Amino acid sequence: MLKGKYTRYLAAAAVAALMTGTSVAEAAGVLTIGRREDGTTFDPIATAQNIDFWVFSNVYDVLVRVDKSGTKLEPGLAESWTVSEDGTEYTFKMRPAKFSDGSDITSEDAKYSLTRIRDDAGSLWSDSYQIIESMETPDPQTLVVKLSGPSAPFMASLAMPGASILSKAGMEEMGAEAYAERPIGSGAFSVEDWLRGDRVILAKNPHFWEADRVSLDGVEWISIPDDNTRILKVQAGEIDAAIFVPFARIEDLKQDPNLKVLLDQSTREDHLLINHESGALAQKEVRQALDMAIDKQSIVDAVTFGIGEVAYSYIPKGSLYHYADNLQRPYDPEKAKQMLADAGASDLTLDYLVRAGDQVDEQIAVLLQQQLGQAGITVNLSKMDPSQTWDMLVAGEYDISVMYWTKDVIDPDQKTTFVLGHDSNQNYMTRYNNPEVEALVAAARVEMDEAKRETMYVDLQKMAKEDVNWIDLYYSPYRNVTQSNIEGFFQNPLGRFFLEDTVKN
Amino acid sequence: MSRYRFVLYRPFQLLPVLVGISIITFVLVRSIPGDPARVLLGPRSTEEALRRVREQFGLDEPLWLQYFYFVKNLFKGELGKSILYKVDVLKLIATRIEPTLVLVIGSVLLALLIATPMAAIAARRRGSWPDHVIRIISTAGLGFPAFWLAIMLILLFSVQLGWFPVTGYGRTFVDKIHHMTLPCLTAGLALAAVLTRNLRASILAELQSDQATAARARGLSENTVFWRHVMPNSLVPTVNLLAVNIGWLISGSVVIETVFAIPGMGQLLVRGIFTRDYMVVQGVAMVFACATVLVNFLADILTVSIDPRIKL
Numbered sequence: 001m002l003k004g005k006y007t008r009y010l011a012a013a014a015v016a017a018l019m020t021g022t023s024v025a026e027a028a029g030v031l032t033i034g035r036r037e038d039g040t041t042f043d044p045i046a047t048a049q050n051i052d053f054w055v056f057s058n059v060y061d062v063l064v065r066v067d068k069s070g071t072k073l074e075p076g077l078a079e080s081w082t083v084s085e086d087g088t089e090y091t092f093k094m095r096p097a098k099f100s101d102g103s104d105i106t107s108e109d110a111k112y113s114l115t116r117i118r119d120d121a122g123s124l125w126s127d128s129y130q131i132i133e134s135m136e137t138p139d140p141q142t143l144v145v146k147l148s149g150p151s152a153p154f155m156a157s158l159a160m161p162g163a164s165i166l167s168k169a170g171m172e173e174m175g176a177e178a179y180a181e182r183p184i185g186s187g188a189f190s191v192e193d194w195l196r197g198d199r200v201i202l203a204k205n206p207h208f209w210e211a212d213r214v215s216l217d218g219v220e221w222i223s224i225p226d227d228n229t230r231i232l233k234v235q236a237g238e239i240d241a242a243i244f245v246p247f248a249r250i251e252d253l254k255q256d257p258n259l260k261v262l263l264d265q266s267t268r269e270d271h272l273l274i275n276h277e278s279g280a281l282a283q284k285e286v287r288q289a290l291d292m293a294i295d296k297q298s299i300v301d302a303v304t305f306g307i308g309e310v311a312y313s314y315i316p317k318g319s320l321y322h323y324a325d326n327l328q329r330p331y332d333p334e335k336a337k338q339m340l341a342d343a344g345a346s347d348l349t350l351d352y353l354v355r356a357g358d359q360v361d362e363q364i365a366v367l368l369q370q371q372l373g374q375a376g377i378t379v380n381l382s383k384m385d386p387s388q389t390w391d392m393l394v395a396g397e398y399d400i401s402v403m404y405w406t407k408d409v410i411d412p413d414q415k416t417t418f419v420l421g422h423d424s425n426q427n428y429m430t431r432y433n434n435p436e437v438e439a440l441v442a443a444a445r446v447e448m449d450e451a452k453r454e455t456m457y458v459d460l461q462k463m464a465k466e467d468v469n470w471i472d473l474y475y476s477p478y479r480n481v482t483q484s485n486i487e488g489f490f491q492n493p494l495g496r497f498f499l500e501d502t503v504k505n
Numbered sequence: 506m507s508r509y510r511f512v513l514y515r516p517f518q519l520l521p522v523l524v525g526i527s528i529i530t531f532v533l534v535r536s537i538p539g540d541p542a543r544v545l546l547g548p549r550s551t552e553e554a555l556r557r558v559r560e561q562f563g564l565d566e567p568l569w570l571q572y573f574y575f576v577k578n579l580f581k582g583e584l585g586k587s588i589l590y591k592v593d594v595l596k597l598i599a600t601r602i603e604p605t606l607v608l609v610i611g612s613v614l615l616a617l618l619i620a621t622p623m624a625a626i627a628a629r630r631r632g633s634w635p636d637h638v639i640r641i642i643s644t645a646g647l648g649f650p651a652f653w654l655a656i657m658l659i660l661l662f663s664v665q666l667g668w669f670p671v672t673g674y675g676r677t678f679v680d681k682i683h684h685m686t687l688p689c690l691t692a693g694l695a696l697a698a699v700l701t702r703n704l705r706a707s708i709l710a711e712l713q714s715d716q717a718t719a720a721r722a723r724g725l726s727e728n729t730v731f732w733r734h735v736m737p738n739s740l741v742p743t744v745n746l747l748a749v750n751i752g753w754l755i756s757g758s759v760v761i762e763t764v765f766a767i768p769g770m771g772q773l774l775v776r777g778i779f780t781r782d783y784m785v786v787q788g789v790a791m792v793f794a795c796a797t798v799l800v801n802f803l804a805d806i807l808t809v810s811i812d813p814r815i816k817l
Contacts (some may be wrong), residue, residue, distance in 0.1 A: 037776065038768070040589050040590050040591075041590060041591055043591070046591055048545065048546055048547045048549075049547075121557065121561060122561065122591070124545070124546055124554060124558070126554070126557075127551055127553065127554060177591070177592060180591065180592075181592075195600075195768065196597065196600045196601065196768065197600070197601055197768030197769070197772055197773060198673070198674055198766075198768035222673070222766070223766060223768070224672050224673075224766040225763045225766060225772065225775075226652075226672075226763055226764045226766065228656060228764075229655075229656070229659060229671055229672050229764055229765065229766060230672075230766075232656075232659055232660075232663070232664060232671050232672075233671040233672055235664065236663055236664050236667070236670075236671050238670055238671055238672075384538075385537070385538065385539065386779075387537075387538065387539025387540070387543075387544055387779070387781055388537075388538035388539050390539070390540070390543055390544075390548065391538055391539060391540060391543070394543075403548070405548075414549075418549055425548075425549065425550070425551065428548070429548075
């Protein structure tokens with residue numbers, strides 16, 4: 001009897017000892033955020049992953065930032081700037097600011113960072129900065145950038161997280177690999193520790209020039225790959241926030257009084273790629289018929305649970321120069337059928353490339369197969385591993401396939417060039433070819449008058465719609481969830497988290 | 506001690522196995538379609554940028570030369586540089602190996618802790634209701650998928666009862682045990698199901714062996730017979746089964762680490778495969794393969810030391 005009693009006490013003591021273990025990590029004022037995967041590096045030029053960029057924005061500052069609306073640039077480390085008459089010389093006046101190690105941020109550091117993203121062998125972004133011809137630093141607060149020609153999107157490219165300002169002295173002393181592990185930052189938070197595969201631990205950077213604005217003591221980005229457990233972790237109150245909430249979970253999380261569901265405007269657009277070089281798809285009328293045979297609203301309802309919105313322009317809603325009155329072809333399978341018959345493509349058969357294992361993609365595929373079937377189009381689904389679908393898209397071994405795009409830069413030039421401007425990527429794998437559009441894309445890139453430029457982009461959106469370069473399907477927001485005591489957790493359309501304004505009550 | 510002689514020459518026998526593994530992992534990861542450079546750069550990549558990345562990581566070299574570099578690196582004790590993370594794979598593995606080790610060892614311990622008494626009870630009371638219950642549970646246990654069991658355990662012990670954290674690994678020793686209990690239980694339960702059935706069968710066979718009969722004839726109590734003669738002999742097939750299942754456990758760690766967000770090698774491998782990070786995949790596969798080979802080697806030593814009759 002006695003023995004049994006003792007074992008029970010022992011067990012109770014053991015459980016109690018284990019339970020006290022958890023509370024260690026919970027420091028006041030530290031925001032814990034669950035995300036799908038861990039970051040890959042802190043070297044801004046060596047990654048193209050959103051998961052990295054979204055943390056860079058809080059560790060590094062840039063010369064100019066994108067504002068909360070995602071449509072305007074605002075001063076960052078550059079307090080002000082002037083542009084020469086011919087649009088090729090930019091003079092930046094930098095504000096007095098310090099790196100996380102307390103050293104001054106000078107124009108020399110800015111020059112170094114921009115030179116690095118343009119020239120370094122490990123830079124994934126060098127193409128975007130080739131326009132920079134030379135840079136001068138007449139004094140520590142002044143940076144003069146000379147371009148090889150006028151470029152309207154140049155300013156926007158400075159706001160890209162890849163163009164984050166690094167410490168030249170720090171980089172030279174530590175070397176790129178060590179810097180990428182434990183960087184000297186210029187932003188609101190600095191990297192205190194990085195437990196690979198588990199979490200990135202950020203601490204408030206007391207030297208940040210806007211340190212007064214920051215209320216959090218720190219931030220922990222925790223990697224929780226499984227959607228279900230990530231959400232459970234928030235529900236159990238173990239973390240303050242989780243990002244990438246699946247569409248299907250939004251409604252039931254909204255019912256939880258302890259949680260806040262945040263749907264912030266993003267630049268994500270899902271679209272149906274069309275291979276313009278494949279048989280009847282070369283005809284504009286056939287592509288227009290496809291557009292009319294697809295009921296986008298039903299996709300929004302079924303796939304996004306009504307959270308998304310029907311898309312109608314390649315420049316997403318909420319983005320710079322988005323054209324809100326763009327043509328939306330009505331869903332009309334009968335007319336589509338007629339148009340196909342007129343174009344001599346009544347018995348159209350399409351190969352649809354689907355990313356296997358991607359729930360949303362597979363769901364859309366089934367819907368589209370059925371909808372296109374009503375217009376008399378036979379759709380053969382071929383499910384492939386995501387990396388493989390990519391190769392096949394590039395090689396043109398497909399008829400239709402759903403892809404998505406999120407923007408890295410506020411300026412529409414990057415996306416426009418890739419999608420319509422006949423770049424080396426075959427107009428985003430579609431093989432779309434319209435010389436008139438191509439010429440307009442090039443002209444818009446160097447048009448420095450904003451009003452004129454906007455008109456050009458409106459025209460481009462209309463022309464792309466007329467030609468059906470691809471079929472716009474839906475826009476969807478960022479989907480995040482936080483505990484109800486978290487205020488100001490916000491993601492702008494380009495994905496930047498404004499953690500400097502986040503408060504944990 | 507001649508029966509331990511295999512310990513000396515077995516490593517040399519294993520060498521061709523390791524060479525084979527290196528070739529297979531190297532070829533397999535490259536034969537799945539997909540391009541690491543394209544994954545790294547995203548869909549907006551230009552041909553020029555792709556070319557630069559391929560050059561930087563030696564992906565433009567002929568395959569045989571890439572394999573040569575891989576082996577050359579192995580001899581230098583290196584596993585190459587990750588394409589995605591841009592650091593040495595060995596360094597990545599070093600930061601990720603502990604959670605996986607804890608998971609595997611913890612699961613085995615829990616499995617033994619559960620399976621041994623269950624099998625002993627079931628076998629000694631063969632045909633009784635405890636035997637039936639244990640057999641039903643262990644048969645059913647074989648059928649539960651790990652990710653489902655994991656979510657159920659989380660729902661019960663973390664969300665409902667609040668005893669254990671939902672996910673993660675922890676930082677202090679106690680914290681780590683606290684975090685790893687549910688993951689180890691998830692893998693341990695499945696393993697226990699396999700072990701219980703097997704151990705029960707071998708105990709039953711040993712209970713009727715000549716050795717046990719002889720011991721009983723010498724007047725030893727049934728308990729002494731069981732623990733001194735029956736149990737050790739029954740463990741031999743179990744040890745071997747355990748060794749075989751290590752490979753299964755390691756591959757199972759991939760699922761369990763993902764569900765429980767454990768920063769181990771399984772997760773590293775999964776992401777490596779998705780991003781076609783060749784160096785990471787072949788590096789992790791090599792380590793897993795070596796671990797499996799090593800465990801089987803240790804199991805052989807253990808088998809010989811438990812049962813003196815066995816010669817290898």
